[in-house]
Amino acid sequence: MSNRLYGYAGRILRINLSTQEIRKEPISKELVYNYLGGRGFNVRRLYYEVPKGVKPLSPKNKLMFATGPLVGIGLPLGARLNVTAKSPLTGILGDSNVGGHFAAEMKYAGFDQIIIEGTSKKPVYIYIHDEDVEIIDADGIWGLPISKAYDAIRRELKDWRIQIAIIGPAAENLVLFSGIFFNVYRPAARTGLGAVMASKMIKAIAIKGDGYIEVARPNDFERFVEELEETIYSHEQYWPRRIMGTSRILLAANRLGFLPAKHFTEAVVDYAYKVSGERLAIEYNVKNRACFSCILPCSRFYVIKTGKFAGIYGEGPEYEALAGMTVRIGNDDLNYALKAINLANDLGMD
Numbered sequence: 001m002s003n004r005l006y007g008y009a010g011r012i013l014r015i016n017l018s019t020q021e022i023r024k025e026p027i028s029k030e031l032v033y034n035y036l037g038g039r040g041f042n043v044r045r046l047y048y049e050v051p052k053g054v055k056p057l058s059p060k061n062k063l064m065f066a067t068g069p070l071v072g073i074g075l076p077l078g079a080r081l082n083v084t085a086k087s088p089l090t091g092i093l094g095d096s097n098v099g100g101h102f103a104a105e106m107k108y109a110g111f112d113q114i115i116i117e118g119t120s121k122k123p124v125y126i127y128i129h130d131e132d133v134e135i136i137d138a139d140g141i142w143g144l145p146i147s148k149a150y151d152a153i154r155r156e157l158k159d160w161r162i163q164i165a166i167i168g169p170a171a172e173n174l175v176l177f178s179g180i181f182f183n184v185y186r187p188a189a190r191t192g193l194g195a196v197m198a199s200k201m202i203k204a205i206a207i208k209g210d211g212y213i214e215v216a217r218p219n220d221f222e223r224f225v226e227e228l229e230e231t232i233y234s235h236e237q238y239w240p241r242r243i244m245g246t247s248r249i250l251l252a253a254n255r256l257g258f259l260p261a262k263h264f265t266e267a268v269v270d271y272a273y274k275v276s277g278e279r280l281a282i283e284y285n286v287k288n289r290a291c292f293s294c295i296l297p298c299s300r301f302y303v304i305k306t307g308k309f310a311g312i313y314g315e316g317p318e319y320e321a322l323a324g325m326t327v328r329i330g331n332d333d334l335n336y337a338l339k340a341i342n343l344a345n346d347l348g349m350d
């Protein structure tokens, strides 16, 4: 049997911001066989490396990004990244999963997992380009909302295709439901991981990889991918999911009677269509966006075309945000909801 770990980049990047030490470690077969990747890698390491009693916003907490063997190899939907730390919101496991392009880029740079330890003395961002890892001063972008900081980093690095994990002012102010954002609009939103990143004084991690990932039997794999794509394309839910993403749940939830209306005190509203994914698709959406190698581009780019918020644009929203800013608070104005979601995103909140 070959010793090679097909489907993996084969290494872990460990950065200690207190000591400025940067280490690249091989992943072991024991880790791969027992924990597979992504959440398994992160949770195992959190359990063994972060002792009981560590305060989530202290230098002893560790912030981890990990991906798995199905990412970056051309498999449809193979784009997920897991972010993990001890949560400042719950005091226990903090774990959030996100799509986008960062996970694949991480593997092309040569890493299945990135572990951030310690705390920087001043705001920094981390730039990773294959073997080169730099810790760069971020004084000029600390405090900026996500969209502006994202552009500033891309300008500084002169690279508009670089993948960036970034936090906003909410995290910098240690808001316990702040997230880490990818591709501007995609957050690893849950459990306050943005605040953990901010406590380490990291505004962003920018990554670029020029490598590739080998699979074990390329011809068989290619046939498998073709079959899988055919199955996905021919599924009856393909087009509804592609056109509306999870935003279509809102109207269905109203029909079935399980909306979180008026903070879960009611289950149906009489204005559901006005704030629905169906209406978004017809009146607001201008194009679809996909995560890395995904053939089901379920994310939608919208523009507000009329009223006092005309010109505001963004990606999404998914069901939770849409329901949260409409039926949950008794708001039937879709423009206001999109404006609020846009603001929450730019500040970096869940």
Ligand code: SF4
Pocket (backbone or CB within 6 Å): 077, 078, 079, 099, 100, 289, 290, 291, 292, 294, 295, 296, 297, 298, 299
């Ligand atoms: S585009 Fe949608 S379906 Fe495809 S990986 Fe991303 S979140 Fe999943």
